[in-house]
Amino acid sequence: MTDGMHESFWAALIAFPFLQRALLAGWLASIGCGAIGSFVVVKRIGFLAGGIAHAVLGGMGIALYLGFDPMAGALLAAVFSALLVGWVTLAWREYEDTLISAIWAVGMAVGVLFIALTPGYDKDLMSYLFGNVLLVGKQDLLLMAGLDVLLVAIVALWYRQFVAVAFDERFAAQRGLRVKLVYLSLLVLVAMTVVLLIQVVGLILVIALLTLPSAMAAHYIRRLGGMILLAMLIGMALASIGLLVSFQQDWPGGATIIIVTGIAYLLSTLWHAWRQHR
Amino acid sequence: MSTAVVSIEHVDFDYNGLRVLEDVSLTVEQGEFLGIVGPNAGGKTTLLRLLLGELKPDRGKVRVLGRKPAEARQHVGYVPQYPLFQRDFPITVEQVVLMGRLTPRSLGFRYTREDHRVAERVMEQVEIADIARRSIGRLSGGQTQRVLLARALVGEPSLLVLDEPTANIDQRRETDIFDLLRQLNERITIIVVSHDIGFISAYVNRVACLNRTLLCHSTAELDADTITRMYGGHVHHVEHVHD
Numbered sequence: 001m002t003d004g005m006h007e008s009f010w011a012a013l014i015a016f017p018f019l020q021r022a023l024l025a026g027w028l029a030s031i032g033c034g035a036i037g038s039f040v041v042v043k044r045i046g047f048l049a050g051g052i053a054h055a056v057l058g059g060m061g062i063a064l065y066l067g068f069d070p071m072a073g074a075l076l077a078a079v080f081s082a083l084l085v086g087w088v089t090l091a092w093r094e095y096e097d098t099l100i101s102a103i104w105a106v107g108m109a110v111g112v113l114f115i116a117l118t119p120g121y122d123k124d125l126m127s128y129l130f131g132n133v134l135l136v137g138k139q140d141l142l143l144m145a146g147l148d149v150l151l152v153a154i155v156a157l158w159y160r161q162f163v164a165v166a167f168d169e170r171f172a173a174q175r176g177l178r179v180k181l182v183y184l185s186l187l188v189l190v191a192m193t194v195v196l197l198i199q200v201v202g203l204i205l206v207i208a209l210l211t212l213p214s215a216m217a218a219h220y221i222r223r224l225g226g227m228i229l230l231a232m233l234i235g236m237a238l239a240s241i242g243l244l245v246s247f248q249q250d251w252p253g254g255a256t257i258i259i260v261t262g263i264a265y266l267l268s269t270l271w272h273a274w275r276q277h278r
Numbered sequence: 279m280s281t282a283v284v285s286i287e288h289v290d291f292d293y294n295g296l297r298v299l300e301d302v303s304l305t306v307e308q309g310e311f312l313g314i315v316g317p318n319a320g321g322k323t324t325l326l327r328l329l330l331g332e333l334k335p336d337r338g339k340v341r342v343l344g345r346k347p348a349e350a351r352q353h354v355g356y357v358p359q360y361p362l363f364q365r366d367f368p369i370t371v372e373q374v375v376l377m378g379r380l381t382p383r384s385l386g387f388r389y390t391r392e393d394h395r396v397a398e399r400v401m402e403q404v405e406i407a408d409i410a411r412r413s414i415g416r417l418s419g420g421q422t423q424r425v426l427l428a429r430a431l432v433g434e435p436s437l438l439v440l441d442e443p444t445a446n447i448d449q450r451r452e453t454d455i456f457d458l459l460r461q462l463n464e465r466i467t468i469i470v471v472s473h474d475i476g477f478i479s480a481y482v483n484r485v486a487c488l489n490r491t492l493l494c495h496s497t498a499e500l501d502a503d504t505i506t507r508m509y510g511g512h513v514h515h516v517e518h519v520h521d
Contacts, residue, residue, distance in 0.1 A: 224367075
């Protein structure tokens with residue numbers, strides 16, 4: 001029975017280009033997720049990343065309303081909201097919680113409002129929020145691949161500085177590193193990763209894919225470099241399994257990928273805890 | 279330009295309207311091993327942060343190695359009281375120590391052969407070579423302290439600043455660390471900040487007593503009267519060792 005279903009998935013994968021593109025999109029998203037998500041996890045800025053992700057909807061809505069490409073709008077909005085969140089955390093650290101919550105909600109509200117004001121676009125809201133991986137086009141894949149190349153290149157080039165700032169900002173400053181610049185760059189990279197993920201899981205679910213594969217990798221590897229590579233592989237595997245399940249059950253792709261990821265994270269955490277207390 | 283490693287002239291510093299430092303002047307010459315002592319909240323940490331360029335004085339002038347503190351910071355090795363990083367950060371002792379070699383121009387993944395050579399030598403010196411590949415989260419308090427010291431030393435600083443090096447570790451290890459510092463002092467000027475007046479005076483060659491303002495600065499002058507003025511007569515044990 002299960003074998004038959006698997007066969008039908010493989011057959012479908014060969015037969016339907018949209019499934020191939022969906023799978024490729026999942027993999028491309030996993031590359032960025034592993035590289036940037038690992039920094040989000042070790043620096044513990046999941047909440048910041050969530051704020052950035054949701055604020056992106058504001059930019060997409062405005063872009064739609066003005067008649068621009070929503071993805072270009074998303075990219076601009078992502079960079080803008082990352083800098084906004086970064087500025088807030090640097091200038092008003094004591095109110096960080098409140099201010100990020102505000103950016104989070106107001107960004108989304110702006111997005112919903114502008115999408116509502118744009119004629120004929122009500123259906124797209126759902127796909128921005130929850131993704132529509134089966135509708136990923138060639139253009140989207142090219143954009144995702146381009147973002148991946150950019151993300152990986154930037155992380156590779158400034159790797160040690162990113163690690164130093166993530167590890168100990170005060171010491172990094174003592175070494176003369178431009179800590180604020182590196183920190184803001186990291187947030188911009190987080191924002192770019194969010195855009196990478198919008199097509200696959202949508203921006204509400206982004207935060208799970210950004211953090212959970214890396215958090216799982218941290219259960220097994222105690223070096224950041226290895227953690228990044230393993231997180232990429234875990235992300236790819238979970239995206240593939242999620243797609244397979246969603247195709248078989250005819251469930252929404254993004255939500256299924258997230259549920260599969262959540263279950264995997266839970267199992268991994270239990271396994272990790274059991275191993276530690278044995 | 280003077281040879282003074284640190285020169286502080288008539289420095290005031292207010293924190294939230296409260297005067298933390300008042301008219302503090304202090305000169306540290308090359309090769310000194312200075313202890314800054316004083317009660318908690320006496321301004322020690324503030325003075326230290328002025329030296330590191332993390333704070334600017336409200337009045338007066340601070341110079342480190344003849345430059346503004348912010349410009350001299352790469353030549354200052356700093357060992358914090360407590361590690362500020364997350365203990366579960368996925369990184370080895372060796373990689374933490376190597377961070378002391380970073381500069382704004384460090385690109386890519388790899389440190390140079392020279393960086394590795396210096397790191398190995400320093401790790402031998404502070405006796406952590408055997409735990410070089412261990413994760414940072416799996417160290418004892420004393421081991422962590424040594425890693426922080428090594429990280430400060432690999433930058434080959436002209437001035438080494440330690441904040442409460444006795445705060446976090448057991449007594450035997452403290453002695454070890456101070457013996458090590460005495461060795462290092464042959465090449466490097468050292469400033470140690472501590473509330474533990476008795477312990478510190480056995481090692482340093484000059485003591486500055488700080489409680490908002492600078493009360494004295496020499497070991498010889500550190501008598502019971504000063505201590506009473508500084509701490510208010512609640513010192514239980516002061517050990518004085520003069521050679």
